Amino acid sequence: MSQHVSSPLLAVLLVTSSSRGPSLSFRFPRRPKLEKRYSKVRYLVAKQEVKQESQPTSQRQISDSSSSEEEGDALDLDGTTDDDDHSNIDATPAPSSRKEDAEVASSVGGASAATKEAAATVEAAEHARRRKRAYEQYLGYDCETLASLLAPKRELCHQKFELVIDDLAFVGHPVCVDKDGKWDVEEASSDEELRGRDDTRRGSASGYRIGSPDHALAEPSRSSTIANPMTLFHFVLVLDRPDPSPDLPALDLTSWLQIFYDNIAFKMTAALFAEEIRCQYVSQECDKIGALRERCMDDGQSYSSFLTHANHTSSLAKSIQQVYSSISLSSNAFVTINESIEAHLQLPPMLHEPSKMMKMADIETPIDINDAIFTNTTSTKDGRVLPSRPINAEQLMHEEWSRTTGPFLLPWKTLLLLRENHEHGRPDDPDDASEYSAFADKGIEAWARKFTSLMKPTLDGVPTLADSADLLGWNLEEDIYPMVRHLIYYREARVIDVPRIQNYYSVSPLFELAELAKLSTSWSIKFLTLPPLPSFLATLSSALKPFSMQINRRDQRQLCLDALIWLLRHEIVVQMHVRLRLVANESCKRKAAIARDQERERIRKKRVLIAERRKKEEASGEMVDGFSSFGASMQAFSADLSQSAPVFRGERDEGIKTAKKDRGRTRDQSTPKQDEMDDSEDDELYLNYDIEFEQWETQPIASIIAEPSRASGDENEWIAAMVEGKEAWQTERMYKLLPFLNGKHTVDEIVYRLEWRRKDLRAVLAAFREDILTFVHP
Template sequence: MEGINPLSIFLVKDGSKGDRLLFRYPYTMENRDDEAKKRARQSPYSVEPSENILYKAKPPLSNIKNGQLSGFDDTVLSNLFAVKMGLCEKRLEVKVNDVRFIGHPTLLQSGSSDSVLPRIRHSTSTSIILINIVIVLRASASHWVVECYYELSQRLGVALRHEEHRCQYLHNEARLMLEAHDEVAAQPEDSAESPYDLILERSRLAKELRDIYHDAYKLLKGYQISSDLYYSLCTSGVVKRRLNNWIGINFCLPQKVHYLRNQLLHIEPGTIYKCLESIQPYHGILLLGEESELLASLPPDSSSSLKRLVKMASPLKNFHQLAADTNLTLLHIFQLTSHLVYWAKVMVIYPLCETNVYVITPGAPADLASLGEEFREVFPGLSLLSVLSEFSLPTSLSHKHTPIWLFQQQNQQVQVIVWLLRHRLLMQLHTYVFFSPPVRKPIPSHIRRSSRQSTPDFYLGLSEGSSEKSDGDSDVTVETQTQMVQEDQSQRTLAEEDEERGSKGDSELQYEALFPNLSQLEIEVILACPAACDAEDLKLFARMLPYFHGKHHIEEMMFMENMRRSQLLELIEKFRPVLLTCTHEDPRLAIFYHH
């Protein structure tokens, strides 16, 4: 997860007094040395060394030292990210060597257009025109990681603009930061004090930016930090705080949140979106923690419908049942579920029932010592290895009649399965059906007979007698005979078609209407099945045939066509000669498991 954590976060402002880097975190001794050298060069008696044109030092290939940003002083950063007005309210992304800067320059005031800014309650005397909160990442960070951090930069900029218009929060904090910079600059040149130490002592905004970023190693070294450390980018990937104790900022880095749930999973937001687009009403949700913990983690102003969904959630209910129990629309249930899945609070499953088939997950850890202790605490008297051994092969819950399960009540069995699903130790398998008619072997060429039209007897007789007549009469006779033969052939063709249509009236034409997309050979193979003699079974097979292409499992067919499982399984067994079945996981839910 090294490429997901940010390298640095800093705040740049631009206004009537020029641009300035107000705050950066983390700051190192290298940053202090750069500032000391800068102050030393500002002396009027200092002499700049002349440039040696014969030797040019190669620029550093890496701007990362000890996991932090290096090689950029404050002046370079302020000049680079205090952009012109035309680049404000847009995405700003800069790549230098092996680091990537991502930010969203935010206008605080505009002289020409008021549509960009929200309505200001009172006039402000601030001289700040724009701010830019820039987050530094490794250049190798994935596209989705960059997108997430850009969203965070945009949210922070909008929140600061709101607070500036409400109570001049940014103006007051910027004044404290500038005073700290000027105070340190006035100290002797050999002073090693950093202005950012003073800024962290005096500025609330600096502390909030530090807590948003905060490194986990600060906790180990005994630094005095707020409780919001546990909701930071470098520890949990979650930001939950109220800027200036007023406006809430809730942000989630789904790659890290899902990774901390299961370190074998590497889930990108794009994969989550694809999964959520394919969920169906017959699916359900499984809470990845206790209900009380999940409710306590929700913000105080969270939606009441979200709390209602969490309270009514059960692994035995599908989305249709949840919509009825919570008195919410199905679309609203899907939206709330998407939010919970994104934050790794729930996972999408097929609701538990006796016919569900489970098997041990391919990515289950080999060392189960720690999980075994946790399992024994939750379920005294049961062994995790013994329970998992029951699912070494695909096993239906209705077939659990071993001594391990006999003494348990049904409720406890459900709790055991829920615990195993939460820890991704079990995976559900579904049965998929394929229409696969057997291929008929071609007829050998020496047996095949050529089809040719036979010549009518009367035509042969007339043609023989025509040689005895004169040349003038022969032309008329031949034309007449040819016309008669053509009329006779057309009459025979019409008669044969009528006879064929009459014979097909109740059989072949009816079969072609039942199976409009099948070839004649495929229809014949279906009719060869013994169950095809029953008209009801044949109609039911034609109705279910669009599902027999391996993309719909049995549970989905039951929901879509409102059928009982026994009825569907009986139909599959009757037409077994033309059907194949296979068992595997649901591709829609594959993101929740390691492969």
């Protein structure tokens, strides 16, 4: 379903080092090709101008004539041409070679037999020189120079290696022997600890360190029987540095290289390192490859012939070629190292389908960053507290698309098996049969079959991840989630919401119309009684209604479910979730205003009583005690006033004037400090009114409460007006529902997290139908 994207992987190298020095033991492919970048714009020209460019005085001819032989081919990085590769259309000889060939051809045409023999000798010598250069140069460098660049010192081993030269990036993880000259697990672990590395690699999809005790070695390390034992090896990926892309604006070069390092270079190095410790596998294979290379050079064979022989002679060379061929085609690389360790290498969706990542905003609702699910923290061994999940939507999307194990897992989600007969234990896709056979009858596959047997879609739905944990008696975090990520990694399942034919579905914005013709054929073969796929999708997108109504046959409910599952497996449709928003309408705002008016009237009367009490106390001569009690009363009054609500303008002004009259009668008998307190109270009385309130106090307008769980003072009064007059159980459930009324939560999530039944939620929605807005969104 994904559109093919050209791979930036140019080559795969294996660099080794021994007492003889560093060497480039193996490289693939023979002639890596790099898309040429220009420093200035090249304009299209007319045909007559093209003829002028072919003249010897043209700038293009001058620049070509001054180029070296390696620079003649714009796409071939090594500038080599074997004698058996003349059929390649991209194998363009260098300018000097073209000139020599033309001279030889003309001389041969009209010369004697001796001249022809001399020309043949010159041509044979030229071919021999090119064959030798194919063995000695690569990527525009001498192999010895390239090996010295990629064989770091011991202090730089057992860590990430990154080198960028012009448009080429070299990424790997070099490993070496310990101080005693032995390949040891403890050496790799101690080097990482000395550099301050954690037990689990940051961002590494492998989840373990090279030489981790979790991957214990089955056999002890053999004593070295090689004349010049290998002291270092380095599995290197050569990448074409990417240009800035609108599809990945936030992905810088370091992050981009980190993806290749985590998912390919580190995993492959870990497998090779384990086999080198166990049986000196890499050392022996490199000796085979080196002896074969010397023999092919002595026999005058081309480098292409050497690669063909190496593929049949060395299992390591075959594995390296498999890795390059698979990754360069944007597919999974499944290799077996020495028939002992199985390595499954793949790149995340961010690099496979970058254009789809930009469209995800159309089908995903922004996350609630204040939700407890996204604000959980974890503590490390050294006492640091780190967030366990991203804190914003951009980070969340980047994390999901840069991982090969799927999105963040939530207990109310479920799993959609991508193979129809997965529960029978055999894949239906012949291309996946080899991958499946490698894992069949292994321990984890037995548990996987037990888990996937529960995930068969039925008319009653599919068990959620939380339900499957209860049914199997497994732990959700420790058992279910790792199993789900295992199935996602091997592309056997995908996380979705529970599919029901009563739900709403629409055509997914991620669906590529270029695939419609191919899928229409499969649809017609599988669903003979249903309309053609284009017609069915047109009907589906024309009106929003339950999926079961798209097939108006009550006796064909199972057919309806099968069609829905087929569409979901091919990512053609997406579920439209019902979401909730809280709306403060005009009636509740008027009710809240009346309540605020009544509260302010109560405070005004309380102030009058306090003033009368003060006058009586002053008249009786208890001035000191009266003043202290009056100050306490005024303090309580100010507290009530700060929480009171505004009243309508006419009644508000009348209340303030009455308060001023009452204060004027006693101003002459009060102290200057008390007068200052009264003036501040008047200012507070005016400032306590919301300016926006004046715009709708006569004709209030309905508005949405964006975050009901973090409502403002006015919004809390509106919510109180909503629940006024409701039954106790309705009020209680309404307050529990408030955190989910921001439009960012689905019905499945609400029912799971509140531990309600669906009819309980429907009862609350019916009781507050005038205050809760329902809408659909993916």
